Amino acid sequence: MVALRLDDLGAKYGARNGSGLAVEGVATPELAGGELTAVIGPNAAGKSTLFKRIAGLLSGPGMVHLDGAGSAPQDAIRYMPQDTSANAVLTVYESILLAAKQGGGWRVRDHELTAIDHLLTSLQITDIAFRNLGELSGGQRQLVSIAQALVRDPEVLLMDEPTSALDLYRQVEVLSYMRGLARQKNMLVLIALHDLNHALRYCESTLVIAGGRLVAAGPSREVITADLMRDIYRVEARIETCSRGEAHIIIDRSAA
Incomplete structure (x- = not known):
């Protein structure tokens, strides 16, 4: 099973606090495949920068340790x-197929077409498969981006606010689907969320980023x-627990 651990990780992304690092000193416990890990924190805390550093899109100090993976x-x-911007002249199907072929040959194989059809059905976007991306709403483009990320069967998936443009029903559908998929494939999913109730309900563990640093990590109910x-x-x-055992955040409006 895949496992990810960050060791004193930092990322250079413009000047910040005079150090030149937007994220620094992030050291996590081992994050295991088969579950969702929420990454939470205020706006501009460094969540997106951390994801880009883990993905190798930004440079910086520290190490990303990946164990048990079947590939590099x-x-x-x-x-x-x-950002879900994409080539507006492509259809949904073409954009997912293009994502599937990145880094490989251009010969299209039957199993790739089957995988695309499965994703379209699972994400309930079959009806827009042959519409151009430029014709879609923000929420529809977000669902297409999820399909593009999943089509190459990743072992670790970093999702930066994947539900921000979705209505509440679709947020619940997507998070339930991702949790089930992570368990089925032993995939590790790190998912940046603003809705902390979603983090409590769907994510087994939570990382808290503030001011470019990791300030808390552990089981979601212990962290939030x-x-x-x-x-x-x-x-x-x-934090209150309902009769079904689910935890919910209740804001004290009188203190606002």
Whole structure:
């Protein structure tokens, strides 16, 4: 099973605090395949920069340790950026096929077409398969980006706010699908989220990034606490557990 660990990781992405590092000193426990790990934190905390550093798109100090992968890191790790812009003249199907062929030959094989058809069905976007990307809504483009990221069967997937343009129903559908897929394929999924209730419900573990540093890591229910809400997000809140055992964040509006 694949496992990822970050050792004193930093990323250079313009000047920050005079050090030239936007992210620095990130050291995590081992993150195992088969589950979703939430990456949370305020805006501009460094989540996207951290993802780009793990994916090898940015340079910096420290090490990304990847164990148990069946291929080299550049093939095992896939990054889905928050920006879903793409070539507007391609159809949805063509864009996913192009993603499948990146880094390989151009001969299209039956198993690749089968994989694309499966993704279109699983993400419920079969009806837009032959529409141009430029005709799609932001939420539809986001679903296509998920298909593009999954089509090459990654072992580690970095998803930067993949549900930000989706309505609530589709957010729940996508997160449920990703959790099931991670378990089925023993894939490790790191997913940047703003909705902490989603992190509590769908992610077994959580990393908290603030000011370019890792400030907390561990099981989601142990990390996402009233103290975290107060210290990192500057809001008063409490965590309640419903009769089904699910945890929910309740914001204290009177303290606002």
